[in-house]
Amino acid sequence: MPYVVAAYAVVALGLALYAWRLRVRLRQARELRALWEDDDVA
Amino acid sequence: MRWLGWVTVAALGAGLYLGLAWAPPDAFQGVVQRIMYVHVPSAWVAFLAFAVVAAASGLYLGTRQARYDRVAHASAEVGVVFTALAILGGMLWGKPVWGTWWQWEPRLTTTAILLAIYGGYLLLRALVEDRDRAARSAAVVGIVGFLDVPLNYFSVVWWRTLHQPPSVLRPGGASMDPSMLIALLVNAAAFTLLYLVLVRWRAELARLEAPAWAAPVEGPAAEAGS
Numbered sequence: 001m002p003y004v005v006a007a008y009a010v011v012a013l014g015l016a017l018y019a020w021r022l023r024v025r026l027r028q029a030r031e032l033r034a035l036w037e038d039d040d041v042a
Numbered sequence: 043m044r045w046l047g048w049v050t051v052a053a054l055g056a057g058l059y060l061g062l063a064w065a066p067p068d069a070f071q072g073v074v075q076r077i078m079y080v081h082v083p084s085a086w087v088a089f090l091a092f093a094v095v096a097a098a099s100g101l102y103l104g105t106r107q108a109r110y111d112r113v114a115h116a117s118a119e120v121g122v123v124f125t126a127l128a129i130l131g132g133m134l135w136g137k138p139v140w141g142t143w144w145q146w147e148p149r150l151t152t153t154a155i156l157l158a159i160y161g162g163y164l165l166l167r168a169l170v171e172d173r174d175r176a177a178r179s180a181a182v183v184g185i186v187g188f189l190d191v192p193l194n195y196f197s198v199v200w201w202r203t204l205h206q207p208p209s210v211l212r213p214g215g216a217s218m219d220p221s222m223l224i225a226l227l228v229n230a231a232a233f234t235l236l237y238l239v240l241v242r243w244r245a246e247l248a249r250l251e252a253p254a255w256a257a258p259v260e261g262p263a264a265e266a267g268s
Contacts, residue, residue, distance in 0.1 A: 001073055003074055003077065003134050003135070003137065003138050004062075004073055004074060004076050004077055006134050007077040007080060007081070007130075007131045007134040007135065008058075008062070008077075008080060010127065010130050010131065010134065011080045011084065011127050011130075011131055014123065014126070014127050014130075015123070015127070015236065018123050018240070019239075019240060019243075022240065022243045022244060022247065023243070025247055026243055026246060026247050026250070029247055029250035029251050030250060032250075033250050
C-alpha cells in the first residue's frame with residue numbers, strides 16, 4: 001500500500017505543481033504584454 | 043474553453059475512484075497493481091505528446107508558421123513531465139514487484155533515452171539565442187527523436203526481459219479483467235484531456251513570451267507581404 005500511495009502522490013503532486021507554475025507564468029506574461037501594449041498605445 | 047478544464051477535473055476524479063476503489067486488486071500483485079492506472083496513462087500521454095512534437099515540427103519546417111513551433115515546444119515540455127512521472131511511477135511499481143527500483147533493460151533504457159532526447163530538445167531551445175535557428179534545430183531533433191518511441195513501445199516484444207509485454211494493444215485482445223480495462227481506459231482518457239489543457243496553456247504562454255516585434259510574423263506568406 002505505501003508504494004501505491006507514493007505513486008499516486010508523486011503523479012498528482014507533479015502534475016499539480018506543473019499546472020500551477022504554468023498558470024502563474026501565464027498570468028505574469030499576460031500582465032507584461034498588457035503593460036507593453038499600453039506603452040505602445042501611449 | 044473553460045468547460046474542458048471542468049471535464050478534465052471530473053474525468054480525473056472518476057479515474058481516481060475507478061482505479062483506487064472500483065477495480066479489483068490483482069490476483070498476484072495485490073493492491074500494488076493499482077499503480078498501473080497512473081503509470082500506463084502517463085506513458086501513453088508521453089507517446090502522444092512526442093508524436094505531436096514530430097507532426098508539429100514537420101509542419102513548422104514545411105510552412106515556417108510560428109504556431110506549429112509553439113505547439114511542438116509546448117507538447118515537448120508536457121511530454122517530458124509525463125515521461126518523468128511514468129518513470130517515477132514505474133520505479134515505485136518495480137520495487138515491490140521486481141525487487142528493484144531500476145534496471146538497464148530495454149524498456150527502461152529506451153524510456154530514459156526518450157527523457158534525455160526531449161530534455162535536450164528543451165535545453166537546445168533555451169540555449170540558442172537566435173529564435174528562428176532554435177526553432178529549426180529543435181524541429182529536426184523533435185522529428186528524429188520520435189524514432190525512439192516505436193523502439194520503446196516494441197522493446198518489450200522484441201527483447202523479453204524484465205518489463206511485461208503489452209496488456210491492451212496486443213494480438214487476441216486485452217489480457218485483463220474488463221473492470222480493470224475500463225478503469226485503465228477512463229484514466230487514459232482523463233490524462234489525455236489533461237494533456238490537451240496543459241499544451242493549450244503552454245502554447246499560449248509561448249505566444250505571449252515571444253518578443254513583441256516577432257508576434258506578427260506568421261510564416262513565408264506574412265514575410266512576403268511585409
